[in-house]
Amino acid sequence: MSDSKKKLKIKQSGIMNIRGKEVATYPAMIDYAHQCGMQSLEVAVLQFPHESNDMRAICGARLVTTTGEVFADIGDANPDNVPKGCVDSFVRIASTRAKSRVISDAFNIRNALETGQENDSEPILLTAVQDADNVYGLPEAQSQDKNSLQGGGNKPISEGQVSAIHKCAAKRGLDPVKVARDMYGKSIDELVGWEADQCIKSFRNR
Secondary structure: OOHHHOOOOOOHHHEEEEOOEEEEEHHHHHHHHHHHOEEEEEEEEEEOOOHHHOOOEEEEEEEEEOOOOEEEEEEEEOOOOOOHHHOOOHHHHHHHHHHHHHHHHHHOHHHHHHOOOOOOOOOOOOOOOEOHHHHOOOOHHHHOOOHHHHHHOOOEOOHHHHHHHHHHHHHHOOOHHHHHHHHHOOOHHHOEHHHHHHHHHHHHOO
């Protein structure tokens, strides 16, 4: 089968269910963009966080397709729309948001998820920053859905959860510290109950 006839798809391993919605991980979005024909993707910091601008980071992304179409968008991050554990990551999160948005616009990724995918493998653990709009984009008060009430809610991570994270990671040959950092921008000890619960579930879903 020629490359032109291959069915473009977002890998099932790059899709996670976050708060009841199918969300593409950032690596999956990049992979899909290359399948569709991404020639270049550039990002620039438009504003660095500072006390004078309420610690708001703004990044702009510009994507050019192999057919010459140009897409541009921006992403921002500030203390009001990222988890507390990400206070040192405003620029990184703003950059990922900008790139995720421009990729979504260029290749209609939301629609690609909604139309269904071939179930050729089980979803696996997120290994890099997810589409930041879906993960980092909700203020803490807005993210308290049913999932956030599980595993101890906003209470500190329990010793049992710490042990479970390390055991699950060891079974799959993964670095638990990196997993926690990639998913929530925190160390394991900084996780709260519901975040630890989601980490453990992400291991078990592999």
